[in-house]
Amino acid sequence: MTTVDGRHTLDREAERLAYKPPEIRHDKQGDMEDEARINAAMHHFVKNFNTQTASYLDGCLHCGMCADACHYHVRTDDPRYTPIWKIELFKRTYKRQVGPFAFFYRLLGLKRHVTIDDLEEWQHLLYDSCTVCGRCSLVCPMGIDIAGLVSMARHGMFKAGLIPHELHEVAKKSAETGSPLGITPEKFEDRVEWMADEHDVEIPMDVEQADVLAVMSSIEIQKYPQSIAATAKILNAAGETWTFRTDGFEATNFGMLSGNPDWQKVATMKLIDAAIKIGAKMIVLPECGHAYMALRWQGANMYGKPLPFKVMHISEYMADALEKGKIRVKHVPKSVTYHDPCQVSRRGGATKAARVVLDHLGVDFREMQFGGDYNWCCGGGGGVVTITRADGLRRRVFKLKMDQVEKTEADELLSSCANCRQSFDDSQEYFNWDYKMGSLMEMVAENLEEDGS
Amino acid sequence: MDLLEFARGPALQVAAYILVAGTIWRIVGILLLREKPDYSEPRARGGLGAALKVIYSRSFTATPFKPATLYPKMLAYVMHIGLFAVVLLFVPHIMFFEGFLGFSWPGLPNNAIYVLGVASVASAVALLVRRLTSPVLRLISNFDDYFSWFVSTLPLVTGLIIPLRIGFRYEDLLAIHILSVVLLMIWLPFGKLGHTFLVFITRGTTGMVFERRGART
Numbered sequence: 001m002t003t004v005d006g007r008h009t010l011d012r013e014a015e016r017l018a019y020k021p022p023e024i025r026h027d028k029q030g031d032m033e034d035e036a037r038i039n040a041a042m043h044h045f046v047k048n049f050n051t052q053t054a055s056y057l058d059g060c061l062h063c064g065m066c067a068d069a070c071h072y073h074v075r076t077d078d079p080r081y082t083p084i085w086k087i088e089l090f091k092r093t094y095k096r097q098v099g100p101f102a103f104f105y106r107l108l109g110l111k112r113h114v115t116i117d118d119l120e121e122w123q124h125l126l127y128d129s130c131t132v133c134g135r136c137s138l139v140c141p142m143g144i145d146i147a148g149l150v151s152m153a154r155h156g157m158f159k160a161g162l163i164p165h166e167l168h169e170v171a172k173k174s175a176e177t178g179s180p181l182g183i184t185p186e187k188f189e190d191r192v193e194w195m196a197d198e199h200d201v202e203i204p205m206d207v208e209q210a211d212v213l214a215v216m217s218s219i220e221i222q223k224y225p226q227s228i229a230a231t232a233k234i235l236n237a238a239g240e241t242w243t244f245r246t247d248g249f250e251a252t253n254f255g256m257l258s259g260n261p262d263w264q265k266v267a268t269m270k271l272i273d274a275a276i277k278i279g280a281k282m283i284v285l286p287e288c289g290h291a292y293m294a295l296r297w298q299g300a301n302m303y304g305k306p307l308p309f310k311v312m313h314i315s316e317y318m319a320d321a322l323e324k325g326k327i328r329v330k331h332v333p334k335s336v337t338y339h340d341p342c343q344v345s346r347r348g349g350a351t352k353a354a355r356v357v358l359d360h361l362g363v364d365f366r367e368m369q370f371g372g373d374y375n376w377c378c379g380g381g382g383g384v385v386t387i388t389r390a391d392g393l394r395r396r397v398f399k400l401k402m403d404q405v406e407k408t409e410a411d412e413l414l415s416s417c418a419n420c421r422q423s424f425d426d427s428q429e430y431f432n433w434d435y436k437m438g439s440l441m442e443m444v445a446e447n448l449e450e451d452g453s
Numbered sequence: 454m455d456l457l458e459f460a461r462g463p464a465l466q467v468a469a470y471i472l473v474a475g476t477i478w479r480i481v482g483i484l485l486l487r488e489k490p491d492y493s494e495p496r497a498r499g500g501l502g503a504a505l506k507v508i509y510s511r512s513f514t515a516t517p518f519k520p521a522t523l524y525p526k527m528l529a530y531v532m533h534i535g536l537f538a539v540v541l542l543f544v545p546h547i548m549f550f551e552g553f554l555g556f557s558w559p560g561l562p563n564n565a566i567y568v569l570g571v572a573s574v575a576s577a578v579a580l581l582v583r584r585l586t587s588p589v590l591r592l593i594s595n596f597d598d599y600f601s602w603f604v605s606t607l608p609l610v611t612g613l614i615i616p617l618r619i620g621f622r623y624e625d626l627l628a629i630h631i632l633s634v635v636l637l638m639i640w641l642p643f644g645k646l647g648h649t650f651l652v653f654i655t656r657g658t659t660g661m662v663f664e665r666r667g668a669r670t
Contacts, residue, residue, distance in 0.1 A: 052658035054483045059651040062598050063529075064589040068521035079592040088593070100482025101643060110596075138669060139518045141529075142648060143511045143656035145663075297666060300492035310494070349496050349667030370517035373669035 025389055026120035029161035029168055034116040037160040041119055042093045045156035049098065053152065056144045057094045060084055066136035066146055071376055071397040072129045083136035083146040086125040089114045090153045119162055126153050127164050128390035133342040133377035147347070154259030163258055164387045171258035171383075175266055180254045180386075181218040185246035188216075191225050192244060199229035202236060207243035213280040213309075214244055215251040215271060217288040219418040227287065227418065230445035234318060235284070237448050238326040242284075248274025251291035252419075256298070257383035268294060268302040275309050282310040284317045287441050289341030289381060289417040292348050313344050314441050315416045319356035328449040331362030337410035338365070338440070339401070339424075340375040341417030354416055354440055361443065366408040376400045378415075380423025391426075398427040405435055416440045457624045460631035468638035475642025476650060483654065491665070499665030507660025507670045508653055525583060528576040535573025539566055539609065570613050577606045597644040604640045607633040 032040070064082060067073040072081035079085070096102055096111040105111050134147035157163050174180040183191075189205060196203040204210070214235060220227035228244075235242045248270045255263025275283050285291050296311045312320070321327045338354055345351040351372050358365045368375065378401055379385075379394045401424075405413055413435045415421060424437035454462070497503075514522055540546060544560040551557040561569075581602055584590040611630040615623065640646060663670045 048489070050486050050488050051483055051654065052662070054486050055651055055654040055658065058479070058483060059648055059655040061645055061648055062590070062593050062595070063525065064587065064593060065518070065522050065525065067589045069518060073589070077588075079589040082589045082593055085593050100479045104643075137659075138515060139522065141511060141514075141526075142652055143507055143659040143670075145659055297493050300494070301489070303492070306492045306494065345668075347663075347666075347668055349663075349669075351669070374515065374517040 024124070025165075026123055027163065027165040027168070029163065032161055037116060037162060038114055038119065041156035041160035041162065042090070042097065042114065043156070044159040045090045045153055046094060046098050047155070048152065049094075052145075053149065054094070054099070056142075056146075056149060057087075057091050058099060059142045060091070060144060061142060063141060065139050065141065069136045069139040071133075071135070071379065071400050072393065075397045075400060076393075080125060081129050083130070083150075084144075086122070086130055087146070087149045087153050089118050089122055090149070090156065119157070119160065122153075123157065123162050123164065126150060126157055127167060127382075128384065128387055129393060131342070131377045131379060131381035131384050133381055134347045135342075135374070135377065138346070138374065151256075151259070155261060156259070158259035164389070166386050166388055167254070167258050167383045170386050171254035171260060171263060174250075174252070174254040175260075175263040178267075178270065179218045179221075179250045180252055181222050183218050183221050183250070185249070188221060188244075188249050189246055191221050192228055195225050195229040196232070199226070199233070201229050201232045203228065203232040204243040206246055207241075208278060210241045210243040210278050211281045212240045212242035213248065213271070213275045213278060213283045214242055215249055215283060215286060215291075216244070217252045217286045217291060217418045218250060219252070219288070219422055220286055221249075223422065224418055224439070226442060227439065230439070230442045231284075231286065231314065233445040233448060234314075234321070234327060234441065238321045243278065245274045245278065247277075251286050251288050251295070253290060253294035254383065256294045257290060261302075264294065264298075265302045268299050271295060272299065272303055272307065280309050282312060282317075285311065285313045287314055287341075287416045287418050287421075287439055289343035289348075289419060292341075292350070293343040296348060313348070313350050313353065313416070315344065315353040315357060316350050318441065318444050319353040322357060322360040327444075329360055329444055330447045330449060332443065332447055333362075334412055335364035335366055335408075335410040336361075336412045336414055337368055337405060337408040338371070339368075339378065339405070339413065339415040339420060339437070340372055341415060341420050342375070342377050342381055344416065346373045346375065357440060357444060358414075361447065363412075364410075366410045368404045368408055371404070376404050378417075378420040378423045380419060380426070385419060385423045385426070394423065395427050395430055398423070398431075402427075402431070402433060402435075412438055414438045414440045414443060455624070455628075457628040457631075460628040460635065464632060464635045465638075468635040472638040472641055476647075479642050479647055480650060480654075483651075491662075495665045496667035497664055499661040501661075503660040503664030503670070504657030505660075506664065508656045510670065511656045511659075525580065528580050528583075532573050532576035532580065535569040535576065536605070536609065538569045539573065539612065542566065567613070567616075570609055574606060574609050574613065577602065577609070601640065601644045601646050604633075604637045605646060608637055 066083040070081055070083050092111045093114055096105045130150050132147045132150055137145040137147050170180045173182055192203050192205055214231050253264055253267045255267050271283060285295060292313045300307045379397045384390055384394055415437055421437045428436060514526055542561045543566045547557050547560045584594055611633045615626045615630060660670050
């Protein structure tokens with residue numbers, strides 16, 4: 001019999017002499033000719049160029065500092081994971097085709113043509129090894145938002161039919177059924193009823209007029225259904241007129257993650273239409289990072305005009321409700337550390353909300369060293385957690401997160417993103433790690449004062 | 454016309470035209486791209502204030518990144534400060550600028566300029582060594598990186614050797630120095646040295662977008 005010492009990680013990914021790297025998998029969608037793929041990739045990358053993005057590609061100094069901010073590079077020392085290198089092909093094409101001196105570049109043959117082999121190699125760099133966490137964007141001395149460029153490059157890769165198979169499948173399922181995990185309105189209704197019974201909480205469904213539309217992430221509905229009850233408890237306690245809707249419940253947006261703005265718009269419009277239909281003044285987004293980016297910051301631009309309602313992440317909603325006294329919570333005598341979802345905090349600007357909530361909970365809050373906006377990503381964002389071939393790399397970079405959490409010596413680890421939670425759970429199981437990711441919202445729901453309203 | 458007259462006259466004049474025209478072309482080429490309005494509800498004011506804030510603040514490294522970037526950042530600071538001091542605070546340079554600006558400003562003693570110039574070149578050499586030895590930099594570097602290094606370091610070197618009089622006439626050394634500046638002026642708008650002006654656009658636009666979200670810049 002053999003047992004693993006739980007204090008030390010069992011690193012199955014470590015290189016050894018007989019280590020043979022797996023066959024590299026380049027996935028393709030559709031049956032386009034290679035040349036057509038290259039053209040599609042580049043066309044859809046440059047299509048939405050503006051002054052900002054053009055200056056980004058023109059302004060890079062090749063100083064390489066972004067490498068020091070990227071968890072993939074820091075953990076592997078592989079120079080290909082240098083964030084700006086991930087958009088090298090697109091940078092090259094920009095200079096050759098679009099930039100102010102494109103004519104000279106073409107005339108003198110200064111920038112090599114991009115080949116299909118290049119694009120296939122870059123599939124790994126743009127998807128498997130980038131969570132669009134944006135940490136690199138904070139180190140760049142030129143202020144270049146490299147993560148934003150990766151998202152644009154993904155638009156090109158999607159149109160070229162060159163994205164990882166799993167992510168494409170999930171995104172396609174999402175576009176076809178309305179949910180990346182194939183959760184139908186009927187199934188959602190079932191889960192909601194089950195949670196209403198199980199937790200003895202009233203959960204309004206398909207109410208025709210309501211001030212607040214609450215939405216969920218499929219990951220929660222499927223893996224963490226208690227989130228449904230927690231959302232209901234909080235909104236009920238705050239005395240909101242609110243509802244879930246079967247015609248607009250899915251907050252995740254795999255169209256955005258995979259790089260297909262058409263699918264992104266379909267998913268976004270479902271929520272917008274449902275909210276408008278019931279005259280909602282607010283959509284409360286679930287514990288999901290990218291859902292926040294998709295609706296809070298990109299939703300109105302998909303809609304083409306300002307949204308006629310407010311959009312709040314659940315952590316922002318809770319902070320606001322606690323500050324206004326709409327809900328009250330009991331003190332929790334525990335030490336807690338908090339993992340910031342990149343799209344809510346670093347890139348979304350709602351970093352303070354979770355801290356306000358934790359303050360009301362009266363916990364001994366232990367900020368991670370360089371937490372908050374400089375937090376290490378969980379490694380599963382940007383759709384990476386769906387890509388199975390990237391599992392090894394994802395777990396390898398997760399070590400940074402483990403170290404960051406362990407140093408706090410907190411009793412509990414919380415976050416406010418089901419996608420982060422999923423990648424934490426996976427690595428926790430893999431490494432037999434002591435910390436289990438909890439939910440900020442669930443902690444609030446469990447500790448609501450009964451006379452809260 | 455001897456070499457010095459050529460360097461001071463037509464060469465410098467043509468270089469100045471190329472510098473101005475190339476810079477305008479590059480900036481206009483970028484500014485003319487279509488802007489889409491952002492309809493999301495702002496959390497904070499973006500605008501010019503945010504742009505100026507980040508143009509300033511990104512000159513400094515955020516604490517979490519300091520240990521990893523300290524060495525190249527220090528070199529870059531010394532290189533840039535030395536370069537600016539030599540260009541703008543060396544008395545003969547000030548007299549040259551006064552010739553067409555019509556006003557002057559106090560300079561630094563020649564010895565101080567010499568020390569700053571040497572420090573600047575030394576930093577540039579250390580940065581080049583780093584570029585040639587770091588796996589990340591070797592991968593991402595291209596012709597522009599090396600050529601831009603060459604044309605921006607050359608005027609410093611040609612300037613520093615003038616007082617040494619290593620077997621050449623002063624006039625010839627000065628002519629070579631001016632011609633190296635001419636080369637720098639001609640190349641500046643086209644390659645990465647364009648960051649001289651692009652930095653205001655990249656930092657500024659990032660500031661406007663992220664401050665508007667209330668996010669960290």
